[in-house]
Amino acid sequence: MRKSIATVSVSGSLTEKLTAVAQAGFDGVEIFENDLLGCPLPPERIRERAADLGLSIDLYQPFRDFEAVGPDRLAANLRRAERKFRIMERLGADLMLVCSNVSPETVDDDTLAAEQLHRLADLAAGHGIRIAYEALAWGRNVNEYLHAWRIVRMADHPALGTCLDSFHILSRGSDPGGIEAIAGDKIFFLQLADAPLLAMDVLQWSRHHRCFPGQGGFDLAGLLTHVLRAGYTGPLSLEVFNDVFRQTDTGRTAVDAMRSLITLEESVAPVRGAASPLPYASPPDGFAFAELATDDRQRLATLLGGLGFARTGGHATKPVELWEQNQARILLNSPTTDSVPGGDAGTTLTAIGLESSDPRASSLRARSLLSPVLPREREPREAPLEAVAGPDGTQLFFCRTGDSQQPLWRADFSPAAPPAGPVTGIDHLALSHPWRHFDAAVLFHRSVLGLRPHDSFDVADPYGLLRSRAMTNDTGTVRMVLNIARLGDRELSLQHVALATDDIVAVAERLRTVPDALLPIPGNYYDDLEARYDLGEERHRQLRELGLMYDADETGEFVHLYTTTIGRVFFEVVERTGGYRGFGTPNAGVRLAAQHIPLQPSG
Structure with a gap:
């Protein structure tokens, strides 16, 4: 037409x-x-x-x-x-x-x-x-x-x-x-x-x-x-x-x-009665990896170790490390002006691997929807990953998965079995967008990736306003949270990787041994939590001592924690029980306030 x-x-x-x-x-x-x-x-x-x-x-x-x-x-x-x-x-x-x-x-x-x-x-x-x-x-x-x-x-x-x-x-x-x-x-x-x-x-x-x-x-x-x-x-x-x-x-x-x-x-x-103007591609059905570009690799490695990850290999031709735990995979790369959205230094989420049943079709769909297809140099034996640029500059790789133990892209790294541990995979990823690109990001994830938008919500923090909208596939195996955030007169472009676990207490106890790893949560939050939920004295004590946050709906519970921020990135660890499919939204304002504390001038 x-x-x-x-x-x-x-x-x-x-x-x-x-x-x-x-x-x-x-x-x-x-x-x-x-x-x-x-x-x-x-x-x-x-x-x-x-x-x-x-x-x-x-x-x-x-x-x-x-x-x-x-x-x-x-x-x-x-x-x-x-x-x-x-x-x-x-x-x-x-x-x-x-x-x-x-x-x-x-x-x-x-x-x-x-x-x-x-x-x-x-x-x-x-x-x-x-x-x-x-x-x-x-x-x-x-x-x-x-x-x-x-x-x-x-x-x-x-x-x-x-x-x-x-x-x-x-x-x-x-x-x-x-x-x-x-x-x-x-x-x-x-x-x-x-x-x-x-x-x-x-x-x-x-x-x-x-x-x-x-x-x-x-x-x-x-x-x-x-x-x-x-x-x-x-x-x-x-x-x-x-x-x-x-x-x-x-x-x-x-x-x-x-x-x-x-x-x-x-x-x-x-x-x-016409043919579709676009090639069909199924929505991604999982996260293959999250790639971080960092100039503080030692500090990030220490935090990943505290979370239970182990370095399982290096890329055959690139200075990229693979850190794994069960099905959770984090790549560590070095920052360049090309690899970091906005050219920011520090630690940044620069690339996301999305598991696709047909990476070529996913790439063709993205190209048909005017998404920039990123050129990628590779050696003959390396996995042919298709990549496009997201609205915020993040690289999105469409990765064909073999069996659950050996994804095809994983063969580019020296072989080593991922360790077992309490973290089971990537639960969701959160990206920050400039306010003027937020609607474009929603449309991109909806049309190019086939994700379904949820209602948007606003959360006030001490210095501005967070606007957020979740995008998910139908099964909830891919969850992306799009944010607009401002701190005073500047945008606060934080990103985070949320990791899934079936034992968040074990994760929290591990992180307590890593100096300055856990984001401190004010005691006032727990006083309020006790007023809102009757979880029993012992459980409330445990949440307070371990810095865990809590939410629940009619389908289940959500317990989560946050790490401190390195560069622009922090980690969240979440444990979902029952049919809970949200993101702990009532706790977002407290988290934002806690993250702002290190940003204030001393004295």
Whole structure:
């Protein structure tokens, strides 16, 4: 399907937007009027620039507050429209978006609205232009898409149709099933936007919090299914008003926008009877390894030893060490500006190995979704690992697994059996993203990796706000937690590796023998814990003495501990019992406060 985007959806000047949109692979654009007004180029030059980039101009928008007004206002509106049509001719645009009236001058009279829209369509037809009438969710009298369609039918003009906008339909809770009652050839245009599910004024929600499909909570696949069944054959177009996107790199946002449309198109391919635009790849089913780049290898080795890991081998051709315990595998590498996200020094989580039943298919899917495929030098006998870059710069390796004892990539390291111990594997990994890339990270993990997003939550700490959202596969064997964190006026880009255990008491007792290994938890936390949970005196004493934190839900319990931070990385050890699938969220604020203590100036 053809893909388009409104210029308001990305940052920059109009010419910058056109370039970025074309480079991302879009077929066309909607020219948002404010972008045209601020551009020094005349409409003819913009038309030429778009054509040179291979972009059609699919829509000019918006034309506001036209219909159901008195004679004097109608005359002024028609005069205004005539001049806009002349601009559109120069621009090479033949479709104008007309929004339902929000002015206090409009009256609640569908017959009058239809008559005046008929006159507007007549005027437009004389310029070779059509009108797409859209119901704004906050329209004064017309705010439902089926109401707008009734007026279009009453007007009965070949140059007048309707524009469907997913935000205006879904934000009001309207049933999109009614779209199938609209004649397909009268759906002149389709605008798509997702949004988080918020309880707020719909106008403010629309102007500041729209996002790309797959980043919010709307069922856009369901809506698009109804649109296609109605017979719509036009482009899929994004119209997103978002404060973050307006401040983010134009090219990066355009790529993210295209990724969202490709994924959405994949979801409706069966409805169209078309082949999927993407190669299928099963979501990863486990963690092969977590790789840390560190300039403090001795301190990290001491901590890993305290956790029960042992160095089981070195890479045959690279200065990389493998540390193992049961199915938990940590690689230690040396930091380079290429290997460390953001070029940070210290210790950083730089790469993640994801177990895949078909690494080649996983890589091809990532490539089809515009994810950078990372070149990797390897010797002939080394495992052919496929790698792509995550939104935060972390390298994601797709690893084919042989049997559970000998993963194929493991053969690159000198052979040694992993030791037994209380740590059984990697439970989850947590990555920090700049605030402006958070929505992009959610979409990446959802579309490229096939992980399912959970609800996001915010946790206040003494110096800022942590925003977090978990992404998991259906079985819970792969859990990724995406975070935004700030400390005062700077981002606190901590990452952590959470290790699974079936005996957290044994892990905690081992770590007590390692100086400064455990993150100290305030006694006040345990006083509160005793008030919230009746676990018995002995268990509460044990939790307090070992620095263990506790959470429970109706399905089971979660006991966990944290190590101190080395560079940007700390470890968490978790023991899950029953069906508990959360992450100890109620304890996050206390953990954050405890981690901030070493960051404060002394004296």
